[in-house]
Amino acid sequence: MANIDDIRSAVEAMDAFLMKRQDDHVKRVESALVKLQKDILNKLTLLRTNKKGQLEGIRLNLKNAQKIHRRVEELFKSDFTNEMRALIKDFRSVNAAISRSYKYLDEATEFTDIDNNAMKVLRDGVYQDYIEISGTKKQQIIQSMYDLVVGGGDFDDVVTAVQAALTGTTRPGAVGRNLLAEARTLARDSIMQYQQEVNHLVAEEIGIKHFMYVGDIMATTRDFCRKRVGKVYTRNQIDSWTFKWSGKSGPAYTHRGGYNCRHHWQGVRPEWLEGKKKLDVADWNLEQREKG
Helix, strand or coil, X not given: CCCHHHHHHHHHHHXXXXXXXXXXXXXXXHHHHHHHHHHHHHHHHHCCECCCCEECCHHHHHHHHHHHHHHHHHHHHHHHHHHHHHHHHHHHHHHHHHXXXXXXXXXXXCCCHHHHHHHHHHHHHHHHHHHHHHHHHHHHHHHHHHHHHHHCCEHHHXXXXXXXXXXXXXXXXXXXCCHHHHHHHHHHHHHHHHHHHHHHHHHHHHCCCEEEEXXXXXXXXXXXXXXXXXXXXXXXXXXXXXXXXXXXCCCHHHHCCCCCCCCEEEEECHHHHCCCCECCCCCCCCCCCCCC
């Protein structure tokens, strides 16, 4: 029978996996958007300007803007949405990670055809989220370009409009509520939520009905998480939390504390806990220890 040490091993293994996947996915998002912005800015050179850098010749520039419009549509697909589709294929690694974590607890896991179909629906949903946030920014770029062409703005204003929609700045590391910021958040949260959704499928099939909230407590930890770390709850208890809390972005079982939350639920059986309803996990240092 599994014990507290086995639970800790399972939690550490899953936490290391999730942190690495989050970091990798954010890097892939950033790389895709850097390329997209560079390629779009290169296409803007089709616009005609005078010596002062002002857009001139509305008829000609409208034709050029239409060419850029078509190319922007293509670039969003090739540079971003196709890359995000490839990124989401990596979600399949979650299945193996969950199976590995439950092996520490001597629990055998198996994914059925029904599970596989459900997981595909979940992955497709994440892809649609990327399509939605990128589509809004794409229209922002296109509309800004046409407005400046018709209004006779400066070429630099068109460049700024592209940067504002995609990265917000040319300075590395800066963020804003642009596509880069939104996609980073989605990259971090979607892999965590997917892991919890698949974990629920597995827990149901092997008859686990209790879940321990795990993760570090740091200065930025929300009160919702701080009060629950190390405690064990049933699924019914977790589903009963319908109140509002800081950062809430969805149900507690899948979204945990909310946006950018690094905590997760670990399925346990009461007999593994030596009669305890709470574990002291303060010395586990999941966030601070060197990544596996």
